[in-house]
Amino acid sequence: MFAIDGYKTIDVCFEPDRAIVTTILEPIQEMLCHRCEHPLDSALSRYHLRIKDLPIMTYENFISFFRRKGFCPICKKVRAEKVHFLSDETPHLTKQYTWWLGKITEVTNVAQAGGLTGVDKSTLWRIDHSKLGT
Numbered sequence: 610m611f612a613i614d615g616y617k618t619i620d621v622c623f624e625p626d627r628a629i630v631t632t633i634l635e636p637i638q639e640m641l642c643h644r645c646e647h648p649l650d651s652a653l654s655r656y657h658l659r660i661k662d663l664p665i666m667t668y669e670n671f672i673s674f675f676r677r678k679g680f681c682p683i684c685k686k687v688r689a690e691k692v693h694f695l696s697d698e699t700p701h702l703t704k705q706y707t708w709w710l711g712k713i714t715e716v717t718n719v720a721q722a723g724g725l726t727g728v729d730k731s732t733l734w735r736i737d738h739s740k741l742g743t
């Protein structure tokens with residue numbers, strides 16, 4: 610149901626009292642540098658991300674996973690791995706949710722889009738602004 614390329618779904622948690630769905634993923638893809646896309650050496654550390662995806666009906670929808678970090682021999686630095694579904698504008702939203710928010714800001718202003726979606730105005734402004742640049 611909630612399959613994402615390069616990740617294995619570990620669990621899907623429904624919280625009816627809070628109207629929240631959380632999909633817990635585990636990466637099974639090769640770790641690639643998020644900057645240059647060269648394979649990273651073995652994972653040195655990881656950090657937890659809980660990012661917002663498109664709502665499901667009236668439920669807020671989150672994806673929860675650990676993003677790994679490893680040494681990139683090209684950048685000669687420790688880099689976070691590339692996460693293909695992460696928004697370019699903010700690390701708190703998915704690409705598809707950002708696309709949808711961009712569509713909403715096409716038909717209404719940022720303040721009204723914020724009231725409708727619960728996403729803060731500065732994030733919506735950034736999404737709207739980056740869309741104008743493309």
Ligand SMILES: [Zn+2]
Pocket residue numbers: 642643644645646647681682683684685688
């Ligand atoms: Zn790199």
